[in-house]
Amino acid sequence: MKEYYLGLDLGGTKILAGLADAQGNIITRSRKETEAELGEDKIIENMIETIEEVLNKAGVSKEQVRTLGIGSPGPLDAKKGIIIENSNLPWKNVQLVKKMETALGINTLLKNDANAAALGEKWFGAGKKVDNMVYLTISTGIGGGAIINKELFSGVNDNACEIGHTVIDPDGPLCGCGNHGCLESFSSGTSIGKRAREAAAAGKSKKMLDLADNIIEDIDAVICAQAAYQGDQIAIDIFEKAGYYLGIGLGNVVNIFNTEMIILGGGVMKASDLFLDQALKTMKDIALPGPLEIVTVKEAELGSDIGLMGAIAVAMEDRLIKNE
Ligand SMILES: [Zn+2]
The missing domain is CATH 3.30.420.40 (ATPase, nucleotide binding domain)
Structure with missing residues (x-):
């Protein structure tokens, strides 16, 4: 079975999601408004919908996805998968990883956006x-x-x-x-x-x-x-x-x-x-x-794709290190 990776770039105004193959090439992508003003549950619902849209477009099932990587503004606790708070998003101590895993059944990893971008540039950009x-x-x-x-x-x-x-x-x-x-x-x-x-x-x-x-x-x-x-x-x-x-x-x-x-x-x-x-x-x-x-x-080098490629790099980091 072919395996895939998902990346999700969570921003204060927009959510970007992309599906990548095992080499990190983006196959499909989707974008949705974050609608931060509508609260925590709505943001998470929008994130899930963006991912489902990406999978539907590509005709790929959730079972074929190895990992979902999320890049989000912090501060957050990446190991516990919790967003502690954020000035642009109305949430406090949100168990984001747990909520996404429960909703999608896909192994999920979370990193702050600057860390995700660093991984993106390392594996797909100027730092290759x-x-x-x-x-x-x-x-x-x-x-x-x-x-x-x-x-x-x-x-x-x-x-x-x-x-x-x-x-x-x-x-x-x-x-x-x-x-x-x-x-x-x-x-x-x-x-x-x-x-x-x-x-x-x-x-x-x-x-x-x-x-x-x-x-x-x-x-x-x-x-x-x-x-x-x-x-x-x-x-x-x-x-x-x-x-x-x-x-x-x-x-x-x-x-x-x-x-x-x-x-x-x-x-x-x-x-x-x-x-x-x-x-x-x-x-x-x-x-x-x-x-x-x-x-x-x-x-x-990644320009406006840095958030999304960073999130994909979060999902793929272990695999990329092993493959080198
Ligand atoms: Zn300062």
């Missing part, structure tokens, strides 16, 4: 040829995942690689986690947007105000990037500064992990030409010669 890599997603927040000797390094209770919450400057801005000066408070899309609004409110950037039709609240990282591409010096400086602090974070990653590769993904990377050179320069200043010598920094 290396055994040791760190993945960083730079989007609304900054998350990470480390692959050490081909395996995801999760930490004892699943909290490893919170690189976004490593402190870069204790006198820096307040972070959502309560600390001051976390990497996330300098270089995430959210923090870039915040800096941009502050600059516009202080009358420093007419360009950003124009692009936002004079509504300061509408200024975000995307508008800041547009202004920078149109030559607005303040916007350019905001990205360069974000790049500088990202470079400190990357230098720390190089010194701590000594991996062959660091892969950068997430929405903010769409504007990478505005900050990456600065980030790499700072990284090289901070990193020690030994680990710096062997590390390569690459952009993620």
